[in-house]
Amino acid sequence: MAQQPPTQPNQAGVPLLDVNRDNGPHREEFIEALTDVLDSGRFLFGPDVTELESELAGYCQVPNAIGCASGSDALLLALMALNIGPGDEVIVPSFTFFASVSCITRLGATPVFADILPGTFNVDPESVESLISPTTKAIIPVHLFGQCAEIDRICQIAGEHNIPVVEDAAQAIGAAYHSRPAGSWGAVGCFSFYPTKNLGGMGDGGMITASDAGLADRLRLFAGHGMRPRYYHQVVGINSRLDTFQAAVLRVKLRYLGDAIDARTEVAARYDRLLQNAGVIGADAITLPVRDENAFHVWNQYALRIGSGRRDELRSYLSERNIGSEIYYPVPMHEQECFQDLEFRHNGLVETERASREVLNLPVFPTLTEAEQRRVVEAIGSFYAAAARAAA
Numbered sequence: 001m002a003q004q005p006p007t008q009p010n011q012a013g014v015p016l017l018d019v020n021r022d023n024g025p026h027r028e029e030f031i032e033a034l035t036d037v038l039d040s041g042r043f044l045f046g047p048d049v050t051e052l053e054s055e056l057a058g059y060c061q062v063p064n065a066i067g068c069a070s071g072s073d074a075l076l077l078a079l080m081a082l083n084i085g086p087g088d089e090v091i092v093p094s095f096t097f098f099a100s101v102s103c104i105t106r107l108g109a110t111p112v113f114a115d116i117l118p119g120t121f122n123v124d125p126e127s128v129e130s131l132i133s134p135t136t137k138a139i140i141p142v143h144l145f146g147q148c149a150e151i152d153r154i155c156q157i158a159g160e161h162n163i164p165v166v167e168d169a170a171q172a173i174g175a176a177y178h179s180r181p182a183g184s185w186g187a188v189g190c191f192s193f194y195p196t197k198n199l200g201g202m203g204d205g206g207m208i209t210a211s212d213a214g215l216a217d218r219l220r221l222f223a224g225h226g227m228r229p230r231y232y233h234q235v236v237g238i239n240s241r242l243d244t245f246q247a248a249v250l251r252v253k254l255r256y257l258g259d260a261i262d263a264r265t266e267v268a269a270r271y272d273r274l275l276q277n278a279g280v281i282g283a284d285a286i287t288l289p290v291r292d293e294n295a296f297h298v299w300n301q302y303a304l305r306i307g308s309g310r311r312d313e314l315r316s317y318l319s320e321r322n323i324g325s326e327i328y329y330p331v332p333m334h335e336q337e338c339f340q341d342l343e344f345r346h347n348g349l350v351e352t353e354r355a356s357r358e359v360l361n362l363p364v365f366p367t368l369t370e371a372e373q374r375r376v377v378e379a380i381g382s383f384y385a386a387a388a389r390a391a392a
């Protein structure tokens with residue numbers, strides 16, 4: 001079989017992500033699985049979809065899993081199935097990806113923005129609690145970067161007020177809190193198979209988990225045009241399906257998800273060591289990712305905090321050396337242009353705003369090599385060394 005051409009022509013560079021390198025070792029298995037779907041002709045509702053749903057239900061330790069077209073649809077369907085609409089408030093962090101919030105506004109409901117904890121970048125349970133009102137109809141904690149939010153505390157607060165929790169676990173498949181999987185804590189768990197996620201497909205895909213059989217049934221109903229039986233529409237649903245090709249690919253990848261998480265964990269530990277040895281950790285420079293001791297982190301992202309207002313300067317320096325990095329996320333949701341004419345509420349988002357100025361995400365993927373990580377960290381070291389010389 002022909003070798004894949006190298007995806008990074010510049011030897012000295014480090015890609016933010018290299019999907020081909022990660023997928024390469026499983027190429028034959030993908031081709032076999034995709035060929036089976038092609039030959040079956042069952043491009044929708046094929047057996048791989050049902051199989052994947054039951055495998056993922058097992059993996060996440062929930063009785064029900066429902067495939068859908070994307071993580072964004074998973075969130076939208078969750079709120080639809082919970083009957084959320086105009087006049088309802090939904091509490092969500094502002095420091096997240098857009099889809100955690102657009103699902104709320106799309107249904108005419110009002111987002112209420114909670115602040116985050118400075119260490120983990122995850123939503124602050126105390127902030128969530130302080131924002132609860134008589135019209136709060138759901139809470140959407142986001143398990144950011146692959147580490148669970150303090151979901152035990154959030155579910156406890158929500159439970160006291162009888163408010164359903166919808167976990168945005170798009171970045172956190174395989175993560176856990178107190179050994180209990182992401183997506184199994186709330187009324188609904190939402191996952192994404194976008195190619196950059198830990199279980200990434202070859203296109204779009206998503207999944208919804210639900211413990212309650214009645215709610216799972218409603219989620220399925222809403223994902224299928226609200227149609228039951230055929231051509232009789234009980235509710236106004238949407239069309240949101242996981243196709244059989246994606247399910248076939250994801251079943252292959254699911255077999256290696258544990259190995260991929262182990263490799264990501266190793267990458268994160270190596271960055272910690274290398275950055276510590278480079279002497280760039282400290283109040284004036286870099287803060288390493290903070291691990292919650294109760295969380296099993298799956299490292300979808302390795303997120304540094306860069307102090308002294310130097311983040312953008314450092315990022316340009318890396319980019320000039322062909323070293324990939326990203327800012328997740330530069331503009332918090334309460335500052336997005338599309339939400340400026342909207343009524344929304346919060347009670348101070350100091351940590352959210354600081355995080356969007358300071359966060360910097362380094363390359364992390366299972367096949368990232370130690371040599372590449374050394375190049376990333378050496379470049380960071382030389383940035384600070386040059387800055388120190390300039391200051392002297």
Ligand SMILES: *Cc1c(COP(=O)(O)O)cnc(C)c1O
Nearest residue numbers: 070071072097099170192193194
């Ligand atoms: C990726 C992501 C989504 C959306 O998933 P898609 O499959 O791309 O629609 C939602 N929330 C978070 C936090 C994400 O990272």
